[in-house]
Amino acid sequence: MRLLLVLCFIIFFKYGAGQFQVPDALVEVFQPRGFRVSIPDQEGIKLFAFHGKINEEMNGREAGTFSRDITKAKNGRWTFDDPNTELKVGDVLYYWTYVDYFDGRHRRGYPNDDQEFVVEERLEKDTPRRKITTPAPEEVTDSSGCKSSVTRSSEQATCSGKLIFHDDFNSFDNNLWSPENKFAGSPDYEFVLYTSRRENLEVNDGHLKIRPVLSEDLFGKGFVYREKDLGANCTGVPGSQDCSQRANIYLILPPVASAQISTKNKFSFKFGKIEIRAKLPKGDWIYPELYLNPLNEPYGPDYASGQIRIAFLPGNEHLNKNLQGGCILGSSQAGRNYGMKTIKTDTGTWGDDFHVFTLIWKPDQITVSVDDRVYGNIYAPPRGFVSQFRNLELGDVERWRSGTPFAPFDKEMYATLGVGVGGHTFEDRSDGRKPWRNNDAKGQKKFYKARSHWRSTWTDASGLDVDYIKIWAL
Template sequence: MLTSFIVLLLVCLVAKTTAQYEVPEATVEAYYPKGFKVSIPDEEGIKLFAFHGKINEEMNGREAGTFSRDITKAKDGRWTFIDNSSKLKEGDILYYWTFVDYFDGERKLGYVKDDQSFTVKELLPKPGAVTTPQPSTPADPNVCNPTQTTINGKAACRGHLIFDSRFDQFGQNKDKFWTVERKFAGAPDYEFVMYDDSEKTLSVTNGHLVITPTLLDNIYGNNYVTSANGLDIGERCTGIRASAECYQRPQGWYIIPPVLSSQLSTKGKFSFKFGKIEVKAKLPKGDWLYPELYLNPEKEIYGPNYESGQIRIAYSAGNNMFNRRLEGGAILGNKAAARNYAIKVSDRNSPWADQFHTYTVLWEPERITLSVDGMVYGIIYPPERGFSSLTSNLQINYASRWKNTFAPLDEEMYILLGVGAGGHNFEDRSDGTKPWVNKEPISQKNFYKAKSSWLPTWGADSKLDIEYVKVWAL
């Protein structure tokens, strides 16, 4: 190969020069379902970039390798080698060396960076990948082929639509599929909310489910959150009876949650393990508001709260400084590291809450794929020894119970929809923009006292508008 011969000849010249130029460090990205990219930043003087590499086999000196290509033109500020056919997996090692033709203003010389390697730790969504991988082809409704999906503990049929909730008949089907929560919020997010089925916060408009948070004072009277009488949900409560989920009374620094919102779930009525869930929705705007589009464990067999995991279909806080960031993925525990480890992000220039989007989670036994409007933005794989191998790093209390590689994301989950406000979904900030500190007993009161700063941001768009929720078997 003439090009490789020329490159090797130039490399020999490098040894004879005393110039100080160094080849930039390469950035390597491995993609799902296949392909990888190796690139260096464009710098004045670079005239050519060459890449030579092998997968899982060390280079024999400066051999051409399995991959051998000269890149003669930079694009978008980088010199880039792209392979579209290799199917990599976590743990694979790419061994390589790179070469640069560099002109220093007087002469052009070749420079090499030897003995480089990259270990695949994560497969990224391939740039430009369109459409979420389908769990199966459309199935004959009269034929039931086996699948790994289960519904309420029973086997499902491959490719079948197993849950379809359009809300134009919500009034008739509400009790069949959904439970509207009536309780005070608590662990693990400690949001500053009381959930109820008030017509002020929960409605169906043009066939869409609409959840609109408001101040509790707007329903019960001015400064009711500090009322000595407290608030007792009584027999209507869907939480644990005779607990803070059903009755709260202000005392000293403690006040009743200042926000009234709605939340509903399929717990006890519909749960599934593995499948594809799709939610078309418009997310809420407004400071310290956020959508609750979750899959929660039907049975917390691994431990309470997030110790049994959670899958987030879509999350984007309503603040102007946050609402251009979409998050989705899995939460593995209560501590910050466990909350963030398996979360993927998609940033954009305009708020996600500006319009409707279709949010999709493809939950398979070996990975979770996240997409929005058919564009994949994140894939979650467990480490080789499972999520339980991350116990010390993520400070997980119950990971010793995670015997399977994909645990705790290997049990049936139910669907939860709602709108939250404040609480532990917002990490503490040092810039003074967040009016409460998460673990301070007075946090809820400080949030309420600061309402003159955040309440004006709540308006007509401070609502979660859901067109439909659908689930398919794999």
């Protein structure tokens, strides 16, 4: 085993972990004793290893109390099974996993470090695993050569491989996109007023450009301490803070104006492949909004109905080497992080140049890649995402039980492109770099007062530049 671990480390450090990400493990604890740890099988996996301890943290990649190599998948999963150990509610399983993966040319090793699982319930051993069985339409090829697809657009069937949405941004197409005119709000509470002004939103030379600017540069000095009513042009909920806000002692108006456009009520789809070529913004507390959002919020408002992120990158210099993509399951940090995958660049930052960001959304899997490099796969646990509501600190997600195990990502979504600034998107820090704290009523004001620090990092590269967006049926 020691020789195997040494070889694994050599392979891992030689080749890196950019092209494959170890699937998150499913941990099942049984009564009166026994537990099981498994990952879904997928093409290319040649070996799965599990190393763990109970109620004692692992010392790096040590072998642990439990240490085993699994050389064969069974029933669609690579599974470590211990039938004798008794775990109690409240026990913590600390572990790391490892996968040998063959990409067609090289066999490489990939670890998934520093994992832990808190026992909250014990299952009956014979409890059947709930399998994702979203029915796909019968595969039929008609006389025109159209092969049916699981993809749906406006609940209509389409042909497999068909390009169902495409914009090269040679002009702003009002038949495809609607710009937002509203104050930002839940669940991210970004420090932004979204406008359709030319200073924020522009299409020229075949590119969509969205730029954040200080709101006082657009509306005059002292704007943040006044009142603003967007009137009939507001795209938010009439009569709400989406459309009208007034500053008070501690609450100010958004210090930043930006833009966001979407295909809501013009184009939506369920399952497909989406590709965006774009240059992401750089600058403190700026981030791109390349999202798929739920069309009708069938499982509830905010993140109760989920969000899929095609690409996400905080613009801060100390953060923008880490590109993320995946899905959001809730507004808590656990819900925000559970379905997100990360790839790090060793040279420059992800905002230095254009990249092609791709997301494949299937009935049982989400895959994210950049420039044809896959860096993450997200699967639902066999009993569905709803089974993780305690670990994810989610609220009422009982509506998810009415969907497939992949709920809430089993309903139609629409595309969103924009630029956000600040808000709850950034996790609170203890190093003093972040000038506000989430859930602080004075957070937006504290951000504004620190503008001499963050504004100096904003340059001509602080906008989002989109070359094209394409969506295909699976």
